[in-house]
Amino acid sequence: MSKTTKTVSGKVFDSGQLKKVFQFVRPYKFVFYLAIFSTILFSLVSVIRPLLVMKIVDQFILTRDATGLSRMTIILISLLTGEALMQFANTFMTNWLGQNIIRDIRTHLFRHISYFRLRYFDRTPLGTVVTRVVSDIEAIADIFSQGFIVILGDLLTLLVYVVVMIWVNWRVALVIMTSIPLLLLATNIFKNSIKATFQDVRTQVARLNAYVQEHVTGMKIVQIFNREDREMEKFRVINAAHRDANIRSVFAYSVFFPVVEILSALSLALLVWFGGREMFARRIDYGEVTFFVMLIYMMFRPIRMMADRVNTLQMGIVASDRVFKIIENDDRQDSQGTVDASIIKGKLEYRDLWFAYVDEDYVLKGISFTANPGETVALVGATGSGKSSVINLLNRFYEFQKGSIQIDGIDISAYEISSLRRNIGVVLQDVFLFSDTIANNITLNNSEISLEEVIEASKAIGAHDFISALPGGYNYNVQERGAVLSVGQRQLIAFIRAYVYKPRILVLDEATSSIDTESEILIRRATEKLTEGRTSIIIAHRLATIQKADRIIVMDHGEVLESGTHQELLQLNGKYRKLFELQFREEGIPG
Numbered sequence: 038m039s040k041t042t043k044t045v046s047g048k049v050f051d052s053g054q055l056k057k058v059f060q061f062v063r064p065y066k067f068v069f070y071l072a073i074f075s076t077i078l079f080s081l082v083s084v085i086r087p088l089l090v091m092k093i094v095d096q097f098i099l100t101r102d103a104t105g106l107s108r109m110t111i112i113l114i115s116l117l118t119g120e121a122l123m124q125f126a127n128t129f130m131t132n133w134l135g136q137n138i139i140r141d142i143r144t145h146l147f148r149h150i151s152y153f154r155l156r157y158f159d160r161t162p163l164g165t166v167v168t169r170v171v172s173d174i175e176a177i178a179d180i181f182s183q184g185f186i187v188i189l190g191d192l193l194t195l196l197v198y199v200v201v202m203i204w205v206n207w208r209v210a211l212v213i214m215t216s217i218p219l220l221l222l223a224t225n226i227f228k229n230s231i232k233a234t235f236q237d238v239r240t241q242v243a244r245l246n247a248y249v250q251e252h253v254t255g256m257k258i259v260q261i262f263n264r265e266d267r268e269m270e271k272f273r274v275i276n277a278a279h280r281d282a283n284i285r286s287v288f289a290y291s292v293f294f295p296v297v298e299i300l301s302a303l304s305l306a307l308l309v310w311f312g313g314r315e316m317f318a319r320r321i322d323y324g325e326v327t328f329f330v331m332l333i334y335m336m337f338r339p340i341r342m343m344a345d346r347v348n349t350l351q352m353g354i355v356a357s358d359r360v361f362k363i364i365e366n367d368d369r370q371d372s373q374g375t376v377d378a379s380i381i382k383g384k385l386e387y388r389d390l391w392f393a394y395v396d397e398d399y400v401l402k403g404i405s406f407t408a409n410p411g412e413t414v415a416l417v418g419a420t421g422s423g424k425s426s427v428i429n430l431l432n433r434f435y436e437f438q439k440g441s442i443q444i445d446g447i448d449i450s451a452y453e454i455s456s457l458r459r460n461i462g463v464v465l466q467d468v469f470l471f472s473d474t475i476a477n478n479i480t481l482n483n484s485e486i487s488l489e490e491v492i493e494a495s496k497a498i499g500a501h502d503f504i505s506a507l508p509g510g511y512n513y514n515v516q517e518r519g520a521v522l523s524v525g526q527r528q529l530i531a532f533i534r535a536y537v538y539k540p541r542i543l544v545l546d547e548a549t550s551s552i553d554t555e556s557e558i559l560i561r562r563a564t565e566k567l568t569e570g571r572t573s574i575i576i577a578h579r580l581a582t583i584q585k586a587d588r589i590i591v592m593d594h595g596e597v598l599e600s601g602t603h604q605e606l607l608q609l610n611g612k613y614r615k616l617f618e619l620q621f622r623e624e625g626i627p628g
Contacts, residue, residue: 164247462540470519
């Protein structure tokens with residue numbers, strides 16, 4: 038466990054974490070202070086009711102004053118109504134405040150995550166990220182709705198109750214408060230116990246979310262390999278751990294609340310015993326006894342809830358620690374560049390490039406090549422040779438360790454990152470489509486791209502006919518990840534997406550490796566149109582798709598082995614020729 042986590046989990050009021058959370062209170066300062074004021078006011082007003090009842094018993098019931106009793110009853114009802122309205126206002130304000138603050142924190146967090154380098158997502162389970170953005174931030178809301186302000190109100194209420202009880206009759210007050218030390222001891226034991234169980238619950242929630250997210254996404258693989266029973270067994274183990282963590286918290290509550298009730302009954306018994314003796318000696322009135330009976334129940338209620346609310350506050354602080362660790366994570370894209378990439382002509386240079394995903398375990402070793410404006414450069418090689426890493430660095434999804442990448446003679450770090458990515462079109466092998474219409478998946482909800490432009494691009498790519506045949510045409514919802522479309526259709530949509538954004542540089546990463554022959558023919562034609570006048574990098578296993586490339590670079594284990602045109606590489610009689618002859622036998626590629 039990190040030092041920060043230990044600090045947070047070990048304190049009730051961690052000023053450092055609360056200060057971070059309270060930075061988001063600033064836009065709502067008026068409501069925050071109003072909530073505190075209403076909490077203080079409610080604490081002061083709540084003691085008036087038992088005092089009023091004491092007066093009613095002594096001055097109106099025992100004296101048989103029916104008129105005064107009716108008048109005081111109306112006042113009591115009015116007071117109860119006022120308390121109810123104050124409690125409503127206080128509850129609404131604290132919850133309104135909490136919800137607005139977590140909305141702002143969640144927006145800030147999601148925006149921050151959106152600019153993380155991809156290596157963060159490589160190392161972090163998706164379910165854990167979802168837990169941080171959803172569940173942990175919900176726990177932060179409890180700091181306001183059930184934590185800080187409410188605890189402040191409870192402490193003030195208890196202080197007012199103790200002072201008023203001593204003022205009314207200090208002897209009786211001291212007797213009935215003899216059980217308070219036992220209650221404080223029980224509360225502290227409960228607090229420590231529930232803190233540990235709550236932390237375990239949060240951990241198990243994150244594990245459960247991560248497992249469900251991953252396996253629902255990969256359910257097709259589970260079913261293909263007939264692993265349903267085995268994966269279900271693993272789920273049962275994780276789910277059981279989640280259940281056990283919650284049962285431990287339930288057990289703590291099951292022990293604590295009866296203890297509070299017993300101690301409350303003990304105070305009441307002491308009141309009956311001592312109060313009765315005082316009444317025999319005429320040192321206490323009936324109204325005072327009634328007052329203390331009411332105060333016992335009113336006093337024990339906030340004490341009983343105190344431990345739970347303190348732990349709620351602690352869990353909110355622990356959750357805020359997890360959330361702010363992400364917010365404070367500086368593993369973001371450096372967007373200090375100022376050059377506008379829309380002016381680029383497309384000359385691309387890799388100069389002695391070295392890159393490692395982890396430490397110095399280099400996957401690219403001294404890569405150097407040049408693509409002139411309008412040229413098409415193809416990268417070929419076995420899986421793991423480093424082809425995809427080459428293009429991931431171009432978009433600055435990852436940062437390389439040594440060497441440089443230049444566009445038009447300017448290092449890519451000098452370009453404004455959003456402008457750079459707008460001018461580099463990418464079509465990946467694994468096309469990701471959102472649960473939205475075809476038109477929105479093409480434009481990515483960019484209002485600057487009209488439907489007419491989408492249709493024109495679809496016709497150019499050769500996909501207009503199949504899209505028009507779908508129910509609703511361009512308004513057809515492709516469902517999550519485009520599940521209702523074939524692989525080839527998803528690839529065509531990805532080509533249209535790249536086309537409408539009019540990139541200066543085009544990257545095709547295994548774009549035709551998983552499609553049928555008919556779709557491949559369409560994409561070959563689309564590729565010719567899409568690459569026309571653009572600097573293009575094509576990664577492909579099928580050598581038939583890159584024979585017309587201006588330059589073919591053969592990679593192996595992160596290094597450039599060969600470079601040249603298709604015919605030049607065949608004449609070298611090296612790695613490329615072996616790959617070509619292997620595919621020639623398998624697919625009948627013409628030489």
